[in-house]
Amino acid sequence: xxxxxQVVARKEYKHGFTTDxxxxxxxxxxxxxxxxxxxxxxxxxxWLLKFRLKAFRMWKKMSxxxxxxxxxxxxxxxxxxxxxxxxxxxxxxxxxxxxPEILETFERLGIPIEEQKRLSNVxxxxxxxxxxxxxxxxxxxxEAGVIFLSFSEAVKEFPELIEKYLGTxxxxxxxxxxxxxxxxxxxxxxxxxxxxxxxxxxxxxxxxINTEESGQFERTLIxxxxxxxxxxxxxxxxxxxxxxxxxxxxxELVALDDAEIKYSTVQNWYPGDPETGKGGIFNFVxxxxxxxxxxxxxxxxxxxxxxAITWKYPGCILKGDNSSGEFYSVALTTGHQQADTGxxxxxxxxxxxxxxxxxxxxxxxxxxxxxxRVFISPSATGARNYTQCDSMLVGDSCSAHTxxxxxxxxxxxxxxxxxxxxxxxxDQLFYFRQRGIDAEExxxxxxxxxxxxxFVQLPMEFSVEAQKLLxxxxxxxxx
Amino acid sequence: xxxxxxxxxxxDCSGVVADDLxxxxxxxxxxxxxxxxxVAGTERFIELGLPHSKHEMFTYVNTGTVNSHxxxxxxxxxxxxxxxxxxxCSGRSxxxxxxxxxxEYSDLTGADGQIxxxxxxxVVANDRLFAGDLxxxxxxxxxxxxxxxxxxxxxxxxxxxxxxxxxEPLFIMSKTGGINEGAVxxxxxxxxxxxxxxxxxIIVTDHNQPDIFTDSVFEITVGAKAHMDxxxxxxxxxxxxxxxxxxxxxxxxxxxxxxxxxFVGASAGSPLLRSSVEWRLTGKGCxxxxxxxxxxxxxxxxxxxARFVHTAPECESDIVIRNIVRDSASVSTDSTVIVSxxxxxxxxxxxxxxxxxxxxxxxxxxxxxxxxNDDVKCSHGATFGQTDPEQLLYLRSRGLSERRAVSxxxxxxxxxxxxxxxxxxxREMVAS
Numbered sequence: 001x002x003x004x005x006q007v008v009a010r011k012e013y014k015h016g017f018t019t020d021x022x023x024x025x026x027x028x029x030x031x032x033x034x035x036x037x038x039x040x041x042x043x044x045x046x047w048l049l050k051f052r053l054k055a056f057r058m059w060k061k062m063s064x065x066x067x068x069x070x071x072x073x074x075x076x077x078x079x080x081x082x083x084x085x086x087x088x089x090x091x092x093x094x095x096x097x098x099x100p101e102i103l104e105t106f107e108r109l110g111i112p113i114e115e116q117k118r119l120s121n122v123x124x125x126x127x128x129x130x131x132x133x134x135x136x137x138x139x140x141x142x143e144a145g146v147i148f149l150s151f152s153e154a155v156k157e158f159p160e161l162i163e164k165y166l167g168t169x170x171x172x173x174x175x176x177x178x179x180x181x182x183x184x185x186x187x188x189x190x191x192x193x194x195x196x197x198x199x200x201x202x203x204x205x206x207x208x209i210n211t212e213e214s215g216q217f218e219r220t221l222i223x224x225x226x227x228x229x230x231x232x233x234x235x236x237x238x239x240x241x242x243x244x245x246x247x248x249x250x251x252e253l254v255a256l257d258d259a260e261i262k263y264s265t266v267q268n269w270y271p272g273d274p275e276t277g278k279g280g281i282f283n284f285v286x287x288x289x290x291x292x293x294x295x296x297x298x299x300x301x302x303x304x305x306x307x308a309i310t311w312k313y314p315g316c317i318l319k320g321d322n323s324s325g326e327f328y329s330v331a332l333t334t335g336h337q338q339a340d341t342g343x344x345x346x347x348x349x350x351x352x353x354x355x356x357x358x359x360x361x362x363x364x365x366x367x368x369x370x371x372x373r374v375f376i377s378p379s380a381t382g383a384r385n386y387t388q389c390d391s392m393l394v395g396d397s398c399s400a401h402t403x404x405x406x407x408x409x410x411x412x413x414x415x416x417x418x419x420x421x422x423x424x425x426x427d428q429l430f431y432f433r434q435r436g437i438d439a440e441e442x443x444x445x446x447x448x449x450x451x452x453x454x455f456v457q458l459p460m461e462f463s464v465e466a467q468k469l470l471x472x473x474x475x476x477x478x479x
Numbered sequence: 480x481x482x483x484x485x486x487x488x489x490x491d492c493s494g495v496v497a498d499d500l501x502x503x504x505x506x507x508x509x510x511x512x513x514x515x516x517x518v519a520g521t522e523r524f525i526e527l528g529l530p531h532s533k534h535e536m537f538t539y540v541n542t543g544t545v546n547s548h549x550x551x552x553x554x555x556x557x558x559x560x561x562x563x564x565x566x567x568c569s570g571r572s573x574x575x576x577x578x579x580x581x582x583e584y585s586d587l588t589g590a591d592g593q594i595x596x597x598x599x600x601x602v603v604a605n606d607r608l609f610a611g612d613l614x615x616x617x618x619x620x621x622x623x624x625x626x627x628x629x630x631x632x633x634x635x636x637x638x639x640x641x642x643x644x645x646x647e648p649l650f651i652m653s654k655t656g657g658i659n660e661g662a663v664x665x666x667x668x669x670x671x672x673x674x675x676x677x678x679x680x681i682i683v684t685d686h687n688q689p690d691i692f693t694d695s696v697f698e699i700t701v702g703a704k705a706h707m708d709x710x711x712x713x714x715x716x717x718x719x720x721x722x723x724x725x726x727x728x729x730x731x732x733x734x735x736x737x738x739x740x741x742f743v744g745a746s747a748g749s750p751l752l753r754s755s756v757e758w759r760l761t762g763k764g765c766x767x768x769x770x771x772x773x774x775x776x777x778x779x780x781x782x783x784x785a786r787f788v789h790t791a792p793e794c795e796s797d798i799v800i801r802n803i804v805r806d807s808a809s810v811s812t813d814s815t816v817i818v819s820x821x822x823x824x825x826x827x828x829x830x831x832x833x834x835x836x837x838x839x840x841x842x843x844x845x846x847x848x849x850x851x852n853d854d855v856k857c858s859h860g861a862t863f864g865q866t867d868p869e870q871l872l873y874l875r876s877r878g879l880s881e882r883r884a885v886s887x888x889x890x891x892x893x894x895x896x897x898x899x900x901x902x903x904x905x906r907e908m909v910a911s
Contacts, residue, residue: 067535376863378838393853396820402848408863411838415863417846423853 026083032056035183038083042152042186045159048166055172055182062176068340069369069401070309075246075282080215082184144200146230147192151219154190161192165223169252169290169317177248177284177311181217185250188218193228193259202459204233215246222252224259226293231262233462244272244308249285257293257320262301264458266466269306274364277336280308287314291323294349299326301457303466304341305473313371315344318352318380328454329358330466332447333366333398334473342372342389342403347380347413356387359451363394363474373405376413383413391421392450394443394474444471512600513632515610519617520629527623536622539811539843540753540782565904568650568681573636575653578666580636593644594678599635599667609637616698616731622755625729628665628696635667642673642702648902651682653695660690667696674702674735681710681905686726687749695728703735703762710905713746725751736762736791743899744771745909748779748808756785760794760822769798772896772909775808785814787829789822798829801896803889804840815847818855825852829859834866834892836885 026037035056039049064075141148147158155162172182189205205220224230234251247269253261272280283306289298300314316325327343345354354374362368370389391400402419424446432442448455448467455463530537564572570589573596574581580598587594603610617629640646653666664686672678686693701707711730726749734740746752752775758767767787775781787796802810816827833842846859866888874884890910900906 067533381838391848391850393850393855396823396853398853399849399851401850402846402859404844404846404861406844406846406861406863407841408833408835408843409841411835411840411865413835413863415861417844417861418858419846419848419860420856420858421848421850422856 025081028081029078030082030184034082038184038186041083042155044155047163048155051167051172052183055179056184058173059176059179059183062179064176065311068311069367069371069403070311070338070340072244072282072309072338075244077180080246082215082217083186140200141203145194145197146199147190148203149190151185151188151190151221154221158190158192161223162190162221165221165252165254167252169254169288170250170286174286178250178286181219181248181250181286184215185217185219188220188249189222190220191222191230191232193222193224193230195226195228195256197225197228199228199230202231202233204235206235215248217247218249220249220251221254222261222263223254224256224261224296226256227258228256229260229262231459232264233459234263234265235268244280244282246282247285247307249287251285251287251314253289253298255289255291255293255296255298255320255323258295259293260297260299261289262299263287263289263314264462265300265302265304266458266462266469267302267304267306267310268469270308271306271335271337272308274335277308277365280337281306283307283310283312285312287312288317288344289315289325290317291320291325291349291352294320294322296320296323297325299328299457300343301326301328301454302330302341303454303458303462303469304329304331304339305469307339308337310337310339310341312341313344313373315346315373316354317346317348318354318383319348320352321349322351323349324353324355326354326457327356327358327372328457330361330451330454330470331358331368331370332361332363332470332473333368334363335366336364337366338369339367340369340371342370344373345375345385347374347376347383347385349380351382351384352380353384354386356385356389357453358389359454360389360391360400361394361447361450361470361474362391362398362400365397367399367401369401369403370419371403371405374407374415374417375405376408376410376415378409381410381412383410383415385413385415385417387415387417387419388453389417389419390450391419392447393421393423394447440474443474447471447474512604513635516603516613516617516629516632519614520626520631523617523620524623524626524630527621527626530623535813536755536784538813538845539809541751541780564650564652565648565681565902565908567902567904568648571647572650572652573638575636575651575666575668577655577658578632578664579634590646590649593641593646593676594649595639595641597637597639599632599637599669602637602669620729620731622729622757624694624727624753624755625696625731628667628694628729631663631665631694632667633665635669637669637671640670640672640676640678640705642675644673644676644678646676646678648679648681651680653682653684653686655686655688655691655693658688658691663692663694665694665696668698670697670699672699672701672705672707675704676702677706679708679710679902681712681902683712683714684726684728685714687713687715687724690723692725693727695726697728697730699730699732701732701734701738701740701765704737705735706738707740708901709740709742710900710902711742711744712905712909713749713752714908715747723750725749725753727753728755730754730756730758732756732758732767734758734760734762734765734767737764738762739766741768741899742770743896743909745896746771746773746775746781748773748775748777748781750778751780753782754784756783758785758787758796760787760789760796761791762794763791764793765791766795767797768899769796770800770896770899772801772803772893773810774803774805774893775810776805777808778806779808781808781810783812783814785812787814787816787827789816789818789825789827792822793824794822795826796828798827799895800829800831801834801893802832802842803834803836803893804842805836807837807839809841809843811843811845813845813847815845815849816857816859817849818852818857820851822852823854825855825857827855827857827859829857831859831861832892833861833863834889835864836866836889 269281360368374385574584773781818825
C-alpha cells in the first residue's frame with residue numbers, strides 16, 4: 001500500500017501530527033526589537049536589516065485588509081512568535097547533519113529527501129517552521145550554473161543578486177501582509193537560473209509549520225535570466241492544532257528576456273476541524289511574478305485544498321513586450337473552509353497575453369470565492385486575455401462566489417471572460433450509478449473531469465497526487 | 480421636524496449647503512407628512528457615511544468629484560415641462576418637474592381609470608401600510624444617495640396600475656430645469672403594478688442641466704402574475720463642454736410570484752451619471768429580462784451598479800449590458816447576481832460587452848456571482864474590444880466610408896438592446 005493509498009484510506013488529515021524536536025523560538029510579540037533579533041540571529045548584512053525595518057514601520061501604519069469574502073476572528077499579531085527553528089547548527093554540509101526527527105517528518109509527509117537526493121530528478125528545499133533544513137542536489141545544480149539555496153544561505157553567498165531583486169516585484173509597502181513578511185521573514189528559497197540555461201531538474205520546496213504558536217513567514221525569490229527555464233514545485237502541510245496559525249509568505253518571480261518560469265503549488269495546510277471549524281491555518285500569501293523581459297512567460301498552477309482561510313492571488317505583471325502570463329487553479333473547500341483566491345494580470349507591455357482558468361469546488365458548509373483582476377494599461381496595445389472561471393457546488397449549505405475585475409484603458413485590446421456555476425447534475429450521477437459506480441466515486445470522477453484543464457498543467461507526479469487529494473477531501477461530502 | 484443635529488450632519492457631509500435646509504423641508508406643500516421619511520433618510524445617511532472609492536458600490540466612481548461639489552436645495556421655480564409625449568402614449572403621460580409631481584401637465588385621460596397617479600404625501604397620509612413600507616425601505620437601503628433623496632424629499636408621485644389592467648404605454652417625464660445653478664433635486668417615484676396587470680412604462684429622465692445634482696429614487700413593485708415592460712431613457716445632453724452635472728438614479732424593483740418584467744435602459748451620456756439598481760425576485764417563478772446600453776462620449780463618466788437578488792425558487796434573470804465608449808469617456812459596470820439559500824432552481828445569465836471606439840477611453844467591468852444554493856445554473860460573461868477589423872474591411876470594400884462602417888457596426892452592437900424596445904418612437908429616439 002503506497003503512502004497515498006494509506007492517506008485515502010485514513011480519511012482524516014494525514015499531516016496533522018507534530019514533530020517533537022528541540023526548537024529555538026523567539027518570545028511572542030512583534031516590535032522593532034523582534035525584527036532586529038531575527039536579523040541578528042541570521043547574521044544579516046546592514047542593508048537587509050534596513051529593508052526589514054522600513055517594512056516594519058510601514059506595517060505599523062497599515063491595517064489588515066477587510067475586503068476579502070472571508071470571516072475570521074481578528075489575528076492578534078502580538079500573540080505569536082515570529083521565529084522558530086530547529087536547534088541545530090545552521091550550516092550543514094550534508095543531510096547527515098540534519099536532525100533525524102526532521103528527516104523522518106518529511107518521510108512521513110511523503111517528501112523523501114534522502115531518497116530524492118540519490119534517485120529522483122527533483123531538487124528539494126525543505127522549510128521547517130522558519131528555516132530551511134535541507135536542500136538537495138545543490139552540487140549538480142551548481143554545475144549547471146543554477147543557484148538553489150535557502151534564502152539565508154543565498155543572502156550570504158550571493159548578496160548582490162538578492163539586493164538587486166528583493167522587493168522589486170512585491171515591494172514592502174504593497175499591502176499589510178507583504179509588509180509583515182518583509183519585516184519578519186525568516187527563510188525560504190532562492191533560485192537563479194543563468195542565461196541560456198534550462199534547469200536540469202525540477203526544483204521543489206516543502207513547507208512545514210510545526211510549532212503551535214508561531215507564524216510562518218517564508219520568502220521565495222526566483223530569477224530566470226535571459227532565455228532560461230525553470231519549473232518549481234511547492235507543497236505545504238501543518239499539524240493539527242485547535243488554535244489558528246498564520247502563514248504569510250511572499251513569492252517573487254522575475255523573468256528576463258525570453259525566460260520562462262513555471263510555478264506549481266499543492267497547498268494542503270491543516271484546514272481546521274471539519275465539524276466545528278476549529279483550528280487551521282490562516283493562509284495569507286502574496287505571490288507575484290514580473291515578466292520583465294520581452295517574450296518572457298510566467299505560469300502559475302495551484303491546487304488549493306487546505307487552510308481554514310485562504311487569501312491568495314498569484315499574479316503576473318506583464319511588462320515586457322510579447323510576454324505572457326498564465327494562471328491555472330483548482331480550489332476545493334470543504335468543512336468550514338473559506339477561500340478567497342484568484343489572480344491579477346497586469347498588462348503593460350505591447351502584445352501581452354494572459355490566460356486564466358480556475359475551478360472552484362465548494363462542499364459541506366464551505367465558501368469559495370474567485371477574485372481576479374485583469375488590467376490593460378494604455379500602453380498595452382494588442383493585449384489579449386481569456387478568463388474562464390467555473391464553480392461547482394456539492395451540498396446545499398456551501399456557497400460559491402465570483403468577483404472578476406476587468407479593467408481596460410486602451411482601444412486595441414481584447415478581453416474575454418466567462419464563468420459558470422452549477423451543481424453535479426442528477427443525469428451525470430445516474431450515468432455513473434447505472435454502471436455500478438457508487439456516488440462517492442462518481443462525484444470524484446466528475447470533479448476530476450471538471451478540473452482536468454488545470455491538472456494537465458501540473459507535473460505528472462503532482463497531478464496524480466492532486467487528483468487523489470481531491471478525491472480524499474470530497475469523501476463524506478456526498479449526501 | 481428633522482432633528483437639528485441630523486440637519487447639521489447632512490449639511491456638513493452631503494454637499495448640500497442650504498442654510499435653510501430645515502426650512503426647505505418644512506416648506507413642503509404637503510406639510511409634515513413626509514417628515515418621518517426625511518428623518519429616516521437622514522439617519523440612514525449618517526449610518527452609511529459619505530461615499531468613497533473603498534466602498535464596493537463606488538469602486539469606479541470618482542467620489543472626490545461627488546463630495547467636493549457643494550449644492551443648495553432647489554428653489555421653487557417650476558417651469559412648464561415642454562414634454563414631447565410620444566404618439567403611442569397619448570392621454571397617458573405624467574410630469575415630474577424638479578422632483579415635484581405636476582398634475583396640471585400630466586394627462587391620464589386615455590388610461591380609462593386603469594392608471595392612477597397621486598402625490599406621495601397623499602398616499603403616505605392615507606395608506607398606513609404604504610407609509611410603513613416606505614420607512615422600512617429607507618432604513619434598509621444600502622445606497623447613500625438614496626438616503627440623501629429620502630432626507631430631502633418634499634414631494635413625489637405614486638402611480639398605481641390597477642389589478643387585471645391591460646394598459647397602453649404610460650409616459651413619465653422626470654425633468655430638471657428653470658432652477659438656480661448648484662441646486663439639488665430629489666425626484667421620487669413609486670409604481671405599483673397590480674396583480675395580473677399588463678403594462679408598459681416609459682420613464683424619460685432629462686436632468687442634464689449645468690451644475691445641477693439630480694438624485695432620483697424610483698421604486699417599482701410588479702404584482703403576482705403581472706407583466707411589465709419598463710423603459711428608462713436618458714436622452715442626449717444639452718450642456719456645454721466644461722460644464723458639470725450629476726445625475727444619480729436609484730432603481731428598486733420587487734417582483735412577485737410568476738411575474739415577468741423586461742427592462743431596457745439607455746443613456747446617451749452625462750458628465751457624471753450613476754445608476755444603482757436593486758432588482759429582487761421575491762416570488763416563485765418570476766423572470767426578468769434586463770438590457771442596458773450606455774454611450775458616454777467626451778469626458779463623460781457612466782457607472783452602473785446593479786444587484787439582482789434571487790430569493791425565491793425557480794426564478795430566472797437574463798442580463799445584457801452593452802457599453803460604447805467614445806473619446807476620453809469612461810464607463811464602469813458592477814453587476815452581481817445573488818442567489819439566496821432557498822432560491823433553488825434559479826437560472827441566471829449575465830453578459831457585459833464593452834465596445835471601445837477610442838484609445839483614450841476606459842471601461843471597467845465587474846460581473847459578479849454570489850451563489851448560496853447548489854441547485855442553480857448561473858453564468859456570466861464579459862468582453863472588451865474594438866470594432867472587428869475584418870468586419871470593417873468587409874464594409875469598406877463595399878464602398879462605405881470608415882465613419883459609416885463604424886456606425887453600422889456600432890448600430891449592430893447596440894441593436895441587441897434597442898431592438899428590445901417595443902414602442903417604435905422610443906426605439907427610434909434611442910437608436911438616433
